[in-house]
Amino acid sequence: MLWKSSDFNPENIQEESLRRIYTYQAIRANEVYSSFSAHYPRGKKRILDYKYIKGDKLRAYTTSIWKYDKIRVSSPTIYMVRSLCDQLLANEGFLPTIVGSDKYAKRENIPNFLADPFEVNFQLQGEAPDNANRLLFSDLMADMCATFILCHEIGHIICGHTAFFKTLFNSECLDFFSITTSKDITVELKQAMEYDADIVASALLPQYIEQLSKSVKSNKRHQEIFKEVISQGKLQEDILMLSLMFLYAMFVYIQGRGELKYNAMSEHPHPLLRAMYVKDAVITRMKERNKLDLAYILEKLPMYFDQFDERLEQFSLNQPEVIIEDIFRRQDGLMQGLIENAKIHRGVCRHYSWLPPEEWN
Numbered sequence: 001m002l003w004k005s006s007d008f009n010p011e012n013i014q015e016e017s018l019r020r021i022y023t024y025q026a027i028r029a030n031e032v033y034s035s036f037s038a039h040y041p042r043g044k045k046r047i048l049d050y051k052y053i054k055g056d057k058l059r060a061y062t063t064s065i066w067k068y069d070k071i072r073v074s075s076p077t078i079y080m081v082r083s084l085c086d087q088l089l090a091n092e093g094f095l096p097t098i099v100g101s102d103k104y105a106k107r108e109n110i111p112n113f114l115a116d117p118f119e120v121n122f123q124l125q126g127e128a129p130d131n132a133n134r135l136l137f138s139d140l141m142a143d144m145c146a147t148f149i150l151c152h153e154i155g156h157i158i159c160g161h162t163a164f165f166k167t168l169f170n171s172e173c174l175d176f177f178s179i180t181t182s183k184d185i186t187v188e189l190k191q192a193m194e195y196d197a198d199i200v201a202s203a204l205l206p207q208y209i210e211q212l213s214k215s216v217k218s219n220k221r222h223q224e225i226f227k228e229v230i231s232q233g234k235l236q237e238d239i240l241m242l243s244l245m246f247l248y249a250m251f252v253y254i255q256g257r258g259e260l261k262y263n264a265m266s267e268h269p270h271p272l273l274r275a276m277y278v279k280d281a282v283i284t285r286m287k288e289r290n291k292l293d294l295a296y297i298l299e300k301l302p303m304y305f306d307q308f309d310e311r312l313e314q315f316s317l318n319q320p321e322v323i324i325e326d327i328f329r330r331q332d333g334l335m336q337g338l339i340e341n342a343k344i345h346r347g348v349c350r351h352y353s354w355l356p357p358e359e360w361n
């Protein structure tokens with residue numbers, strides 16, 4: 001890949017494992033995009049332009065101009081997602097099955113951890129595991145979360161959202177991490193689009209999870225990382241659940257430590273709601289493609305949730321009980337509203353969508 005001097009060039013990242021995630025993401029962006037553009041006539045003449053931009057906040061957005069589909073990810077985004085994974089995994093008692101090796105390793109010069117990605121005052125001492133395998137696992141989960149974000153952006157492109165927004169409102173599609181509350185007429189439309197982009201990403205993520213599960217056969221390091229998980233006999237199910245849980249942690253992290261930033265007028269559905277429907281959509285898609293022990297998942301997933309909530313609470317990243325209760329109480333209604341809203345608004349972008357009408361629902 002060629003990077004212009006005005007962009008953020010990931011090749012300048014000193015730490016090799018981090019540099020690798022940034023470079024892989026750029027390669028993966030092109031792979032996922034080309035598989036769609038080769039398949040759908042509307043995508044055939046379009047070109048992907050994936051770039052890292054210099055910035056100081058979590059940002060990932062897409063825009064379509066003429067024949068170009070531009071995905072922009074701000075320089076700290078992947079780093080901050082990995083910091084979150086590092087921070088969680090730094091405690092050996094958390095996810096104790098991810099051990100595999102006692103080989104000592106450490107990240108150099110860990111800066112403070114931003115406990116609220118949008119509030120610089122909430123800083124904690126940065127931590128990371130001191131075990132080579134847990135560090136690699138952190139890289140894998142950060143890469144998986146970044147892949148979800150990437151697939152979400154590609155979802156906006158193939159659903160026609162970006163071309164629609166550029167043409168009608170001269171604006172880019174929403175930032176994945178946007179916490180903006182909007183009062184204009186497009187709020188419901190934007191929420192509908194965000195929901196659809198999340199669903200596209202959820203349909204694509206199983207490929208990543210399957211690849212990771214398969215890699216264990218040939219990759220010695222992965223065999224070590226998942227040694228204890230393998231011994232439980234349900235590797236694919238556990239990797240699926242671990243992936244869903246790190247996505248959950250990322251969504252909780254977006255909400256941040258501060259007061260509730262989301263409401264009915266937010267451009268995105270509440271992150272906890274996003275985490276819930278993403279979980280359901282990924283499991284459904286995985287089940288369509290693989291033999292999956294659903295009973296095992298239903299039994300074990302609540303335990304993973306407890307472990308993650310407990311760990312997130314140690315950084316005060318968990319949401320106040322009243323908010324969680326309120327969302328769970330209203331979850332069915334909120335979901336029904338979202339799905340109906342998405343159905344109503346889906347047709348708006350039909351003209352720009354790559355997908356043929358029969359794939360619209």
Ligand SMILES: [Zn+2]
Nearest residue numbers: 174176194197
């Ligand atoms: Zn989006």
